[in-house]
Amino acid sequence: MSTSPLTADATQPTPHPDTSPTLAPAQRSTAELLICLPALAPDALPYALQSIASAFPSESVLVACAHAPENSADFPSLDLIPYTSARSDVGWILAAGDYSSAAQLALEHNARAIILLGGDTAALSTPNALDPNLLRSLVDCLRTKNVDLVLPRFSIGPNDALVNSALLYPLSRALFGADIRFPLPIDAAISIRLAQRLVATTQRLMALNQGSSLLWPVAESAAAGFSVRDVICHAAPPTPPPPATQADFNALFTSIAGSLFNDIETKSSFWQRARGISLPSLQASAPPPIAELAASPEIHSMIETFRLAQDNLQEIWSLVLPPQSRLALKKLSALSPDAFTMEPDLWARIVYDFALAYHLRTLNRSHLLGAMTPLYFAWVASYLRFVADDPVRATHAIELTAAAFENEKSYIVSRWRWPDRFNP
Amino acid sequence: MGHQLGQQIGSALHQSIHRIVLVLASFLPGILAFLLAVLVFALIGWGLAALIRRLLIAVRFDERLATREAPGSTGIITEWSPSNSPTVLAQRVTFWLLVLAGIAIGISAFDASYAEDSRYTIFLLPYVAHIAGAILILLVGTLLARFLARSVLIGAVNAQLQYARFLSLGIKWLVLVLSAAMALDHLNIGGGVVELAFGILFGGIVLTLSLAIGLGSRDLVSRSIEKTMEKPAAPRPTEIPTRTDTDTPPRLRHF
Numbered sequence: 001m002s003t004s005p006l007t008a009d010a011t012q013p014t015p016h017p018d019t020s021p022t023l024a025p026a027q028r029s030t031a032e033l034l035i036c037l038p039a040l041a042p043d044a045l046p047y048a049l050q051s052i053a054s055a056f057p058s059e060s061v062l063v064a065c066a067h068a069p070e071n072s073a074d075f076p077s078l079d080l081i082p083y084t085s086a087r088s089d090v091g092w093i094l095a096a097g098d099y100s101s102a103a104q105l106a107l108e109h110n111a112r113a114i115i116l117l118g119g120d121t122a123a124l125s126t127p128n129a130l131d132p133n134l135l136r137s138l139v140d141c142l143r144t145k146n147v148d149l150v151l152p153r154f155s156i157g158p159n160d161a162l163v164n165s166a167l168l169y170p171l172s173r174a175l176f177g178a179d180i181r182f183p184l185p186i187d188a189a190i191s192i193r194l195a196q197r198l199v200a201t202t203q204r205l206m207a208l209n210q211g212s213s214l215l216w217p218v219a220e221s222a223a224a225g226f227s228v229r230d231v232i233c234h235a236a237p238p239t240p241p242p243p244a245t246q247a248d249f250n251a252l253f254t255s256i257a258g259s260l261f262n263d264i265e266t267k268s269s270f271w272q273r274a275r276g277i278s279l280p281s282l283q284a285s286a287p288p289p290i291a292e293l294a295a296s297p298e299i300h301s302m303i304e305t306f307r308l309a310q311d312n313l314q315e316i317w318s319l320v321l322p323p324q325s326r327l328a329l330k331k332l333s334a335l336s337p338d339a340f341t342m343e344p345d346l347w348a349r350i351v352y353d354f355a356l357a358y359h360l361r362t363l364n365r366s367h368l369l370g371a372m373t374p375l376y377f378a379w380v381a382s383y384l385r386f387v388a389d390d391p392v393r394a395t396h397a398i399e400l401t402a403a404a405f406e407n408e409k410s411y412i413v414s415r416w417r418w419p420d421r422f423n424p
Numbered sequence: 425m426g427h428q429l430g431q432q433i434g435s436a437l438h439q440s441i442h443r444i445v446l447v448l449a450s451f452l453p454g455i456l457a458f459l460l461a462v463l464v465f466a467l468i469g470w471g472l473a474a475l476i477r478r479l480l481i482a483v484r485f486d487e488r489l490a491t492r493e494a495p496g497s498t499g500i501i502t503e504w505s506p507s508n509s510p511t512v513l514a515q516r517v518t519f520w521l522l523v524l525a526g527i528a529i530g531i532s533a534f535d536a537s538y539a540e541d542s543r544y545t546i547f548l549l550p551y552v553a554h555i556a557g558a559i560l561i562l563l564v565g566t567l568l569a570r571f572l573a574r575s576v577l578i579g580a581v582n583a584q585l586q587y588a589r590f591l592s593l594g595i596k597w598l599v600l601v602l603s604a605a606m607a608l609d610h611l612n613i614g615g616g617v618v619e620l621a622f623g624i625l626f627g628g629i630v631l632t633l634s635l636a637i638g639l640g641s642r643d644l645v646s647r648s649i650e651k652t653m654e655k656p657a658a659p660r661p662t663e664i665p666t667r668t669d670t671d672t673p674p675r676l677r678h679f
Contacts, residue, residue, distance in 0.1 A: 160677040242677050246583055252679060298676060301584075309581045312589045316574065364571065370578035380678075 031079060033139060034111035036102045037065040038085045038118055044125035048117075049075050055132035056139075064105055081105070085118075086211045092240055093184055094118040097211025100202035103195035113142050114195055118186045119238030129238060137231045138189035148226035149217055150189040152233040153181045158387045158394030161237075163253065165398045166379050167351060168260060174348075174405035175264060175271040175412075176222040180230050183218040184256065186237055190217070197224050214259040223270045253376070254369040261358040268359070272413050300337055302381035307333050309374030316371045320357040325349055332378065342382035344404030350375055351405070352412035360419060458530035465526025466519075473519040480511040524556070551611075558607040565603020569596045587636070594633045601625050 033056065037048055045067060052061060053075045064083035083105065086097030094116055106114045115138055123129060134152055141150045164182060172183035190198070194217070201220060205213055221228045243249040264271070310333040317326060328346050335341070354372050358365060383401075387394045480486075489510050531552060573596035580588030605622035608614050614621075 157677075159675055162676065162678045164679075239677070239679060242679070249678065250582055256679075305582070305584055308584060308586065308588065312577060312581050312592075316578070364574070367574050367578055370582060373582050380676075384676075 031060045031062040031109065032112050033059060033115070034062045034064060034102065034106045034109060034113070035115045035135070036083060036085065036098065036105070036117065037063065038121055038124065039066040040121055041125055042067045044121070046074070047127045048124065048130050049078055051128070051130035051132045052135060053078055055135040062105075062109055062111060064102070081109075092118055092120040092123075092186060092238065093214060094186065094188060095211060096202045096205045096213045096215040099190075099195075099198045099215055099217065100206050100211065103190075103199045103202075106192055106195050107199070112192050113139055113189065114192070115139065115189045116185075116187065120240035123238035123240065131233065131235045134187070134231075134233045134235065137233075138187070141229055141231050142189045142191060145229065146227070147229045148191040148194040149221045149228045151180055151182060151185045151218070151228070151230045152187050152237075153230040154186075154237040155232075155234050156236065158389055158391045159384065162380050162383070163256060163376070165394075165401065166347070166376060166383070167257060169398065170348070170402040170405035171260060171264070171351065171355075172216075172218055173402050174409050176219045176267075178218045178222050178228050180218050180228055182230070182237075183216065184214065184260075185217065186239070188217060191226075194221060194224070194226055197226075214256070216260065216263045219263050219267055223267050250370065250373060253373055254366060257369050257372065258358070258365060261355050264355055265359045268416060272416065296384065299340070299381045299384050302377040302384075303337050303340055306374045306378040306381070309371070313371050313374070316363065316367065319362050320368065320371070321350065321353050325353065329375075329378075337381075340378075340381055340385060342378050344401045345408055347375075347379045347401065348404040348408040349411055352408060352415065355412065356415050356419060359416070454534040457533035457536075461530035461533050462523065462526040465522050465529065469519040469522025469526070472522060473515040476518050477511060477515040480514060485511050485514075527552075554611050558610045561603055561607045561610060565599055565606070569599035569603070572596070572599060590636065591633070594629060598626065598629055601629065 035052055037045075040048055045065060048065075049063065052063060056077065058077075060077055060079065062079050062081060064081050066082070066084055083101060086095035086101070098116055098118065102114050102116050105111070115135060117124075117130070138150050138152065141147055161182070164184070168183050169181055173179055198215070198217070198220065202211075202215065205211065218228055243252055310329060314326070317329070321329070325346065328343075332340070332342055332346075350372075354368065357363070357368055362368070383397055386397050486509050573592045576595045577588055577592035580591050585591065601622065605618055605626075608618045
């Protein structure tokens with residue numbers, strides 16, 4: 001097993017393939033599959049390598065990782081190359097620099113398929129943290145179904161990944177027609193065709209030393225006409241513990257929502273033309289009995305934040321939201337916690353209005369996203385009441401939200417094209 | 425006797441009107457020169473601004489500037505440009521710079537045409553410059569006050585502070601009072617009185633805020649201490665995992 005001295009640093013601008021320092025073909029490792037690992041601690045690396053080796057026992061795999069050992073005789077089928085993963089603004093999510101460096105390495109080593117692994121390094125530092133079945137299914141889907149991007153659909157609880165359920169999944173599905181449950185992936189498998197496109201997409205970011213920016217591969221693939229799939233993963237996502245303080249939460253929320261709105265702005269010419277996916281429509285079901293939910297302190301706390309915002313942020317919301325939405329919010333704030341329900345179509349319109357205000361720069365963007373946070377809490381409170389810790393009801397609620405975003409797509413298209421017509 | 429007195433009054437009035445007309449006659453060319461200079465420079469500014477706008481649109485200045493900013497970042501130039509367009513910003517800056525130059529040259533022309541009594545111009549010229557500076561201070565102060573007030577309001581609401589609006593208003597008026605005092609000081613109006621009044625007002629606002637927050641939160645603090653002693657406090661939306669039992673998995677995960 002040879003260890004290539006070639007190093008890709010995802011935090012630094014990546015040179016163009018034609019101008020990069022290349023090795024002689026005899027020295028360069030080649031394999032059909034390239035797997036890029038996050039920056040694991042040296043003592044956690046053998047666990048990850050063990051998982052990869054057991055996932056691909058009869059295949060030569062190129063593994064790009066930090067702290068690559070000089071001699072890894074324990075895993076003869078793995079060829080280790082040094083690589084530094086980017087640390088994205090969100091930490092455990094794959095960054096633009098990760099995609100760029102991985103694509104670069106794949107092109108240099110003639111790999112045909114790439115698996116990019118992200119996740120919280122602490123969560124991945126235990127034995128069996130990396131699921132061999134997930135790795136296998138990602139690659140199988142990529143190869144056998146001729147797909148360009150395969151993402152894992154992690155198994156989550158009804159109260160997990162709420163930002164994803166409220167914002168990322170519905171927007172991605174409605175605007176880009178991609179029914180991918182986690183459009184901001186922790187792990188991803190990409191084809192060489194998509195890798196080449198991502199090199200071009202991230203070139204400007206890397207030139208600006210912005211390798212830590214988030215990238216939205218699902219939207220990128222949809223805009224390029226590439227196929228995207230997700231595969232079921234029965235493991236929980238390797239995410240870090242939730243933010244400890246409100247300030248940490250705000251920073252994360254602003255970073256992710258801002259990046260998504262920016263991507264929507266960049267690809268506006270695509271999603272205004274794109275048709276959504278056609279899924280069977282769902283009927284809204286009645287919320288569970290109120291008595292079960294009334295005592296929840298989380299719901300009370302979120303509703304309290306929303307009411308405080310309703311009393312204080314009217315001046316800012318009036319710049320963003322049309323009168324009918326503000327009236328609906330006023331009525332919502334008057335409801336008791338036991339009857340607190342935000343309709344999915346209202347939430348969809350609010351998100352679309354904020355996306356438009358982000359595009360139009362109606363007010364300072366950090367202020368805009370900060371003013372959206374209490375509305376998100378209102379949605380979460382309504383969602384928690386509806387779901388009542390039931391996974392089936394959670395799936396149903398998420399489906400209803402996504403369907404509302406699809407139904408209201410004409411609203412965002414109209415407002416995007418003629419923003420003044422709808423202004424209060 | 426009465427007729428003579430009437431004649432004297434009429435003569436005095438006639439002389440007064442004559443003097444006023446003379447002053448006006450000597451004053452009008454200066455005003456005319458001033459207005460002409462402003463008008464000419466405004467026209468030049470309008471033409472130059474239109475030319476710059478065409479030029480920048482032709483070279484796709486906005487797009488080039490946008491490509492130099494990272495996606496998702498709030499570029500300073502774009503953020504502060506009207507209609508999100510740095511081209512419009514450049515156009516307006518050009519126009520108003522030319523108008524300001526016209527005003528300055530108009531004042532010089534006024535000075536030249538009204539040279540017989542230089543007392544006015546000696547007093548007026550530096551004062552106009554001070555007025556422009558004071559207006560600028562007020563403008564920047566107002567913008568800063570609005571920005572800070574919004575930042576504090578949103579931050580306080582998200583931190584679940586019940587007195588968010590009060591805090592925001594306090595910050596806004598602190599900055600406004602500060603900028604107003606700076607503007608008056610710049611104009612040399614009031615002198616020590618303004619400084620004294622500013623000190624009293626500024627200190628008063630700070631003291632009011634401190635007292636209001638301190639006294640207003642007294643019950644809140646005591647309730648919070650009581651709750652902490654009796655049972656765990658109600659968690660904030662994002663603090664559930666840290667407030668509750670750390671051995672059990674968090675009930676809510678936003679990300």
